[in-house]
Every structure is written in structure tokens, then in C-alpha cells.
Amino acid sequence: MTSPSGEGMRFGIMASHQYPHADDLGAHLRDLFGTVELAAELGYDSVWTINHFQSNLATPQPISMMASLIPYSGEMTLGTGILLLPLFHPVHVAEEFATLDHLSGGRVVLGVGAGYRENEFAAFGIDPDSRFRRLDESLRLIRDLWSGEPVTSDGEFYPLQDATIGIRPLTPGGPPIWVGAGGKKAVRRAARLGDAWYAPGNSPSKRFLPEHVEIYDEALVEAGKDPARVERPVGVELYCAPTTERAVDVALPHARTEYSTYAEYPALRWQRDRFDELVVNTLLLGSPDALIERIGALRDLGFNHLIFRPGWLGMPAEQVRASLRLFATEVFPAFR
Numbered sequence: 001m002t003s004p005s006g007e008g009m010r011f012g013i014m015a016s017h018q019y020p021h022a023d024d025l026g027a028h029l030r031d032l033f034g035t036v037e038l039a040a041e042l043g044y045d046s047v048w049t050i051n052h053f054q055s056n057l058a059t060p061q062p063i064s065m066m067a068s069l070i071p072y073s074g075e076m077t078l079g080t081g082i083l084l085l086p087l088f089h090p091v092h093v094a095e096e097f098a099t100l101d102h103l104s105g106g107r108v109v110l111g112v113g114a115g116y117r118e119n120e121f122a123a124f125g126i127d128p129d130s131r132f133r134r135l136d137e138s139l140r141l142i143r144d145l146w147s148g149e150p151v152t153s154d155g156e157f158y159p160l161q162d163a164t165i166g167i168r169p170l171t172p173g174g175p176p177i178w179v180g181a182g183g184k185k186a187v188r189r190a191a192r193l194g195d196a197w198y199a200p201g202n203s204p205s206k207r208f209l210p211e212h213v214e215i216y217d218e219a220l221v222e223a224g225k226d227p228a229r230v231e232r233p234v235g236v237e238l239y240c241a242p243t244t245e246r247a248v249d250v251a252l253p254h255a256r257t258e259y260s261t262y263a264e265y266p267a268l269r270w271q272r273d274r275f276d277e278l279v280v281n282t283l284l285l286g287s288p289d290a291l292i293e294r295i296g297a298l299r300d301l302g303f304n305h306l307i308f309r310p311g312w313l314g315m316p317a318e319q320v321r322a323s324l325r326l327f328a329t330e331v332f333p334a335f336r
Helices: 025-042 062-072 088-103 117-123 128-146 185-195 209-222 244-260 268-274 276-283 288-300 317-330
Strands: 010-013 045-051 075-080 108-113 151-153 162-163 177-180 196-200 235-238 284-286 305-309
Touching: 010 025, 010 317, 025 062, 025 317, 045 062, 045 305, 062 075, 088 108, 088 128, 088 151, 108 128, 108 288, 117 128, 128 151, 128 177, 128 185, 185 196, 185 209, 196 209, 235 244, 235 288, 235 317, 244 284, 244 317, 284 288, 288 317
Parallel strands: 010 045, 010 305, 045 075, 075 108, 108 177, 177 196, 196 235, 235 284, 235 305
Antiparallel strands: 151 162
């Protein structure tokens, strides 16, 4: 399956802006901006910011990061991968992303998810059990607000009376909305409310993606949408080196550090306990030929926009860039 525009597969990178608190944040951000600039020159299609609050890593916030990346990103799409929507008010998000849409010349995607870290919900005084209802209500309101028409809603969380936003988006109807989702109900919600399901490619289960693609396709049809016309992004961890052995040697220690940091959150403890399984089944560490085979399997499932974290905690910028260069030179041509 080719992408809706018929261009073959697209490739994007996570701007993985999280760093040890003791490090020089300014130096890391300069490295990141240089890496994004290189990715744009190499022909990558998109760049994605991340969102956490009260993190155990220094994590600049995604909306500010998107704005700062605009001048470095060439023609790349800029998106949140993902914004924790239940922690924001929909009027705030509608206005911020309409602003970013103008600042970027219409290159923005609003990527959202429900969140999973208990400390984040506690900080905002939000009941985590309400997060999916908040996500639903927010997405409907954001789309309505982007229309430019007055919005009245007596919703559970965000009642509005004749509300209009102060800046309408540049893109008619507003930027595309991608919904990150892992569970079956959440994937159905992504089909109903989003323009794309941003699929997590790091489940240790080989059955996860095929089963959930099927659920997503069924839900698209139920929602009156054409499964052949939606963008199909998947997020993975990837490192490209001349040999698979070299890719594993370079990337694995850094990936292990980052995953053990995530595993300090109760919902992700399994990532530490099952790290080796995660590596075998999900981390795409390999030579160009090995990666072409692994990505080919994702393309055969229908995915047409591969987004990957190009480096992990402590990895020098030059190693990140070496992987991006080799991947663009050797792997892009197999899919375009």
C-alpha cells in the first residue's frame, strides 16, 4: 500500500528532547537543532516533539520546541508525538496549534494521547480514570473551534458558550490530528476521532500490530472512512550502521539506559524486566539490508510513515547523524 499521496513510504524522526538534569541543556538543544537541520537536508519527511511533565529527565515542553524547530526543519512536517491532551484545555490547544500552523506555513500535525504517568495527572488534579473521556471531548471541541464558527457545548469537562478562537488555522479545518493508542478501545477511538492512528511499534508481542491494524480498519469503515486514504504512521526505535553487529554495539547501551529510566514509572516496569525481548522483537538496530527487511514487513502491514527515535540518552550527536545519513542513503531508495 502506498501513502495517500502516492509517494511511497515517508520517514520521520523523534526530536527526543530529554536529557539528564545535570547536563548542559543548551548544548544538547544546539546538537538537536543541527540534527534536525541535517535530517531536512537528507530528505526526511517529519520531526516530532515529546511531552512530559515533572519528568525524571530534563524535558523541554513540546509546543515551545515545535516553534523553535520551524526554522531548522525545511519542508518537514512538524508534530507532537505526542501531546498529553487530557492535561490541556482544548481552547488552549486549538489556539496554540492554529498559531503553529501559521508560523510553519501549514506544516503542523497535532498528535495526541491519553497519558499514563500517575504523577502527571496528580500534578494537574485530574482523575486518571477520566482521561479517555477528556480526550474524546477535547478532540471534538478542537475541531469545532478550528472551524472558526462559535462553539457552544455543555460537555462534562469543558463547557463553552459561543466560544471562538482568536486565531484561525491556516490549514482549512485545521491541522491533521493523529491519535496515539495501544489498547483496542483506544485504537477504535483513533479511527473515530483522528485523521490517523499513530501506532506504537515497540510492543514485544509479534501479534500486536497485525491484530490492531485489523481492529483499526474495521473501525474506520464503521466511522464511514476509507481505509485506503488514511496516513498510517508507526513509531519505532532505530539505529543504522554498516553492519548489524556495529548497530547493536553502538545503540544498545544507550537504549538500555533510556528504557531503564522509563521503567522507573510503574506503568512501564515491564520494559526493564523484558528488555532483551524488546530488543529482539522491536528495536530496529541493523545494517541497511536488515532494516530494509524489517521495514518491508511494516509496509506489508500497511504502514506508510515510519517515525523513529534516532538516538538515546548519552549518544553523541555524531553517532546519531551517522545513522541518519546511512539510512537516508541506503534505505530510502528501497521505499521511494
